[in-house]
Amino acid sequence: MTDIVVLGAGYAGLAAATNLAGRTRHRGDLHITLVNASYRFTERLRLHSTAAGHSTADFDLREVAAKAGVTFVQGWVTAAGTVRVDDDRTLSFDTLIWALGSTADTSDVPGAAENAYTLDSFADAEALAARLREMRTGAVLVCGTGLTGVETAAEIAERYPDLTVTLRGREEPGATLTPKARSYLMAVLTRLRVRVESGAEISKLLPGTADVVVWTAGTRVSPLAAEAGMTVDERGRIVTRPSLRSVSHPHVYAVGDAAAVRQRYGIMHGTCQSGMPTGVHAAVSIARELAGREPRPFRFGYYHAPISLGRRDAVVQFTRPDDSPRRAFLTGRAAVWYKETVTASPWPTFTRMVEHPGSASWWPRGGRFTR
Template sequence: MNILILGAGYAGLAATTNLAGRLRRRDDVRITLVNAEERFTERLRLHMTAAGRATAELSIPELLKDSRVRFVRGRVTGLADGVASVDGEPLPYDKLVFALGSAVEAPDHTYTLNSWTEARALPQRLTGPVVVCGSGLTGVEAAAEIAEAHPGVPVTLIGREAPGASMSVKARAHLTAALTRLGVRVLSGVTVDKVLPDSVVLDDGTPVPSDYTLWTAGVQASPLAARAGFTVDDHGRIVTDESLRSVSHPDVYAVGDAAHIRQRYGVMHGTCQGGMPTGVHAAMSIARELDGKRPKRFRFGYFHMPVSLGRGDAVVQFTRPDDSPRRAYLSGRAAVRYKETVTASPWPTFRRMLRMPRSASFWTHGGRYTR
């Protein structure tokens, strides 16, 4: 049995380490993980990288060195029934976990946070105005981090919605006050018409000076699945059944940002919070199939919305399972400690899953996943 996992982000590594732990005594199973880089990208810290902050170098081969997982560094260039092409090399599979994630489709003259390398490309010494396009949580974190790390550099945050629009009134007020304190200019209710080398032009024709434009809006999944004939949604995500199997290719599990996963409250949106449980569920399901059992239904509820506001401040909005805000929230130093605990937790969790007993189940209780 050849199990192939494409992508080593949060969801892909969760699937890999969970499978490796569960199946480490199965001599008839071979697990292969494919990723473009040996470094694990902590997407939750990419706003820090963009601002010039140092982050840990986490090696995927080092993590897997004592396991039986084969790691292949390369880019997936093609996918057909039972075979994936990685830089021209065919890799056959019996079960596939598709975890290639998503990326921002950015116009010319912009920087992105699609990877550590791209985030690192933003100059470490900023000498002119910065514009962050996209007022979602990624854009907010990036704008706050850059403004704090580069005092005196004008930072503008542009978006269709006000920052923190999905938060409660009090949590949103703290976020807004933090951006004001850091000197971030916020332009909400507007869209970008075009990006030029020295400015961003709004939809009403207004130019906003920008020497460095960071684009965080408009996420799209890898086009590989659509090219291979999978049933996908408008964002290129593989449409799954209730157990995370592709509705068109039942030997393929889709996880994380690459998957269109419907729950009772709607379609899940891509986060580490939801991505890792999908990887764990795919691993559990494959293990069940190897035992001749049917995969179980995947159920997930959101729990929180942690947002960094520089190194010394943060806000954590606690949520209902459908991601709507509760009244409870944290702010200031308590939120910083909470956010850092969440951000740092995946790597030691991967290590624990490699050593776990076969019967263990992470983040599960009665079939429901939480973080």
Template sequence: MSAQHEAGVTTTHRVVILGAGYAGLSAAIQLASRAKRSENVQVTLVNAQEHFTERLRLHMTATGQELAELSIPELLEGTGARFVRGWVTAVDADAKTVRIDDEHVLPYDTLVYGLGGMADTAAVPGVEDHAYALNSAQDAEALADRLARLARLGRGTVVVAGSGLTGIESAAEIGERHPELDVVLLGRREPGAAMNPKARAYLRSALERLGVRVRSGVEVAKVLPGAVELAGGESVPADVVLWTSGTRMSPLAAAAGLTVDEHGRVVTDATLRSVSHPEVYAVGDAAAIRQGYGVMHGTCQGGMPTGVHAAMSIVRALKGKQPKPFRFGYYHTPVSLGRHDAVVQFTHPDDSPRRVHLTGRVAARYKETVTASPWPTWGRMKKMPASGAFWPRGGRFTRAGAAR
């Protein structure tokens, strides 16, 4: 515990949180709201942009739909946390400092590492030069502008590379907003491969209805200025390529000497502490968090609870208590198929599909509720008493937060 009296002097425990995604913001709001009555804890949230990126809605931004601008300082208002805008350029885990924009240094006593992943545009030749990605609102806006110019011509082919959830939602959104364009979804696996057969069939029929051509079992070998080259040599014409296949992590954790896995994620213990540096917590998709069913995959569904749990663990540690293990189970996989259609696959805690699923407008409303859920969630965090509990119940997360 850093905040203590020594020779009559009270020191402040400095908690620095890197990354204001769903996990980082949850950690900052939860921790600062609990600690705001204490003069001995200072919470600082660092992020490259002042506006919060709604990653769950980037496929909407990419088709020219306007979203509300969400200010991170406003989201933190009333919590006591301070916001620092800047790029994290280095972490010194031995000196316990963070370098911002290669100019400023922030010391910390406890670090919450939440610098998540981005589309892996370096894995395949030509992607960085000739493809779009959805790593930020700026990326999505650039794609929206290109699609609008192509749509004005009344024709063109858009190739979405990657048949995961981001690829599915993006292809569907583009197909609905720009019916004059030919949309091709390419991927190694069938879209919705992890869903039950009925949910998967509904998803496939919805893509067909939207005019999206699906090609499964293919692998992109190269992206060219006007085409995508598949493994085996076939060329698929493309006026626009959206890359959604694979993610890569920031190299900062590994460079700092933190133990990372083969994907660059910080390896944590059961309480979300780094196994090599216990004063560092890792959250969201920046962390390799092992549960009984395996390592969690990065989603908002799991990211927010990790941020909350890290905050709770820090509070317990500052009180001289032992942090509790993090336990999490998945609950659902909601996938939008344009603005008025969706499929929601309910899952077992290990993310395997249940028989139950939703489709159509009911599923679309469900998906929209899930997408909008961070705002009321963070609002409740701000208002709770310092001794109150939000998600955690004895270290286990309940379904009230889309988690179990």
């Protein structure tokens, strides 16, 4: 019996587990285990909406695991050389898929961990939503002017117009967009009365900085890979070969935010747009290995950057494969429709992979991914 353990059930990990289960469902010599801290699947793309008080769907990982014939283990991973979870269970494996993802990095700024909300999980978003609901007036400070910060600030400002929302960070919001798309984004933030403070270095967060502080300034990955002796980059991500195998531990595949995957244009940055294709590619690679064939190199190119600006507006920047902006972009209702279409819940996709795993096989081979 070959034991395969998938650590993490976010977009990348769940894509890997369900696709591999579908590709190997006729084999009787394979056992797949999926480990995750919660039984609820977290749609991270929608956490800013959850935080603003909008209802989001509740997907149970145990259901899709049972349908796929995968063993689901709920628990925090506490060691990775041999996989241990927080209730002292030890899981043996022949192949490991590392998909532990990333979390908000509050480590470098004193007071950030103690005084700010993050959007790492559904529980985090619900806690922020509960706090915002009890406020009639007050100040909300969103730290980080990246796309998550922009979406969070716009969503809160639209839902709670009596609150004063400030977006603060080093760069101008929409810095990666074309000038016209960025101008549109800034105009919407102005219409929503979001105060923008760009070029601002956040060196410390003291109690009372604002009534509510939301931290979206940067991410970090689990230190467990480095502690297990794997080769990692300066951010702690597992360095991979073109097949997505670890360069130091060939029985480990790294996918999603936790992997440092090099393409012709450089190291990929973590998004759902790139995470699910890495998960599918890991599944394809392992299936090829089990059939006695060598894995193929992973190839990926970006296609777009969809940014919601509340529930009724958005901007979608189309990109080159290296994520640099093209001239084309969408705004307004067309952008809202586009974003809702391409970022619709992947849950049906995960369940479909069990019966039709080949339907996703084009993701890692092609140049672009639009879902």
